[in-house]
Amino acid sequence: METVRKVMNSYSVYPNYITKVTDRLFRIQDGQGDYALKKSLLTRETVAGWENAYHLAASQNLRSVLPVYLTHKGNLHVEMDGSIYYLTPWVQTDERQDKKEYIKGLFHGLGDIHANTKRSESIDKDEVWNSFDTYKEYCIGLQQDLLSFVERFENNRYMSPVELLVCTHFKELEAACFLGAKRTEQLMEKGRQDRRWNWSLCHGNLRMSHTLQTAADPFLINWENTMYDNAVRDLSGLFSRETIYHNHSGSLFMELFPEYMEKNKLTTTELYLLIIHLVNPSSYLKLIRMYTAEDGPLMDHIPSLQQNYRRILFGLEFSRYIEEEYESFSFNENGN
Structure with missing residues (x-):
């Protein structure tokens, strides 16, 4: 001391x-x-x-x-x-506050920060958009890898709990690979039409535990990873970290998302990018590769696979929510 x-x-x-x-x-x-x-x-x-x-x-x-x-x-x-x-x-937190009001206040505060510190610039370099094209092909490759793993597991006479879990998740994981490629293609098309890119002050490590719940709007604390980046950085990080748990707040995040949009309206390109982050299946596939590289079933992989699956499932639901609530953003199959 x-x-x-x-x-x-x-x-x-x-x-x-x-x-x-x-x-x-x-x-x-x-x-x-x-x-x-x-x-x-x-x-x-x-x-x-x-x-x-x-x-x-x-x-x-x-x-x-x-x-x-x-x-x-x-x-x-x-x-x-x-x-x-x-x-x-020292801020005394108010644990009695309704979670819905808490998240609403968080979206208000975060939206204000992103909006009031926003600056825009034009991205003229084609290699930036070409990198997204590379990612689209990467998603297609992940889809093939996933299918190969599932076929391999199904050929086993007795599947381990890990293999059974992966086969159970296959439908949603395949959809995530497809959606990631689709939204990336739409992002490139829209981004090349409007080459503006927004930068805001971002927390960099946003999670519910880095907010202080008060009777008024919550405070955001622990800015040690702060940076200037697109606002999607904070939103995707928050959603990804908080939706991996069994009883997560995903439904409230979607219900209250307009509260954030009212403060800092994301562009179509930014909405595409947010969904791409949420449905990214690379961490899930990495766990499968780690499992197959070891001898015998590794039960320790099951919690991590479940957590990644929950985050991806939220991403798929969030994408459907955006299609239903924001028709003007043209989330159709052709990306027009």
Whole structure:
């Protein structure tokens, strides 16, 4: 705790109580304020990008970004014993808040951040779009690989639990390969017509555990992986991380997606890209290859296969939802 006290001296805060919440999070109380001290994973190479995110949040008045205190020297962080620390207010979460209202608030805050920091530029290089053409062919190849694995498993007299699971998932996995190729083709056609590309401040590691649930809209915390990228980066990451669990929030994500679109309306190209990320079957196929490379059934693969399957299943459902709710985006078979 001596290191923590030294760090707090840099903020002219002298703790009465220090509570170790996790190995990297401390609750600090000095009788006047309640603080959260984070021992980050930032390095000297990455801290500049993190600082820029907070400068941008302050200049744009992004209320969903939990503010960081300045040291008495005016710095956003403290480097001590090879680690970088930063200090924020301690926010008491409201666990009683309805999950629907919580996700609605999250979409409002995230949409505001993406919209208020957005900048656009023209992509004139054909190699960018050609890379998507390569990915389309990759999806077609994955579909053939998947079929080969299933035929191989079905030829076994007794299938292992892993093999039986893969065969059970085959229909949806095949659909994901087809949809990935289809949406990629549509993205290329639309992207070549309108070569604008949007960049926004992105969290970079967005998940429900990186938000603080309050009576008002939640705060987004842990901006250590922040970057400037397309807003789809955050949305695909959030959906992918949260829909792998058995009782996930996928139905609420779809029901409340218009709340995000109202704040930051995604283009047709961006919607294509979001779906491509969600139905990407490469991680699932990688697990199958790992399984077949080992001797004997590897039961440890089953949870990971199930998690990837749930994420892909959500992607297929999300694609159908977009077709039904956003007819103007022309998600038809020909991509016109």
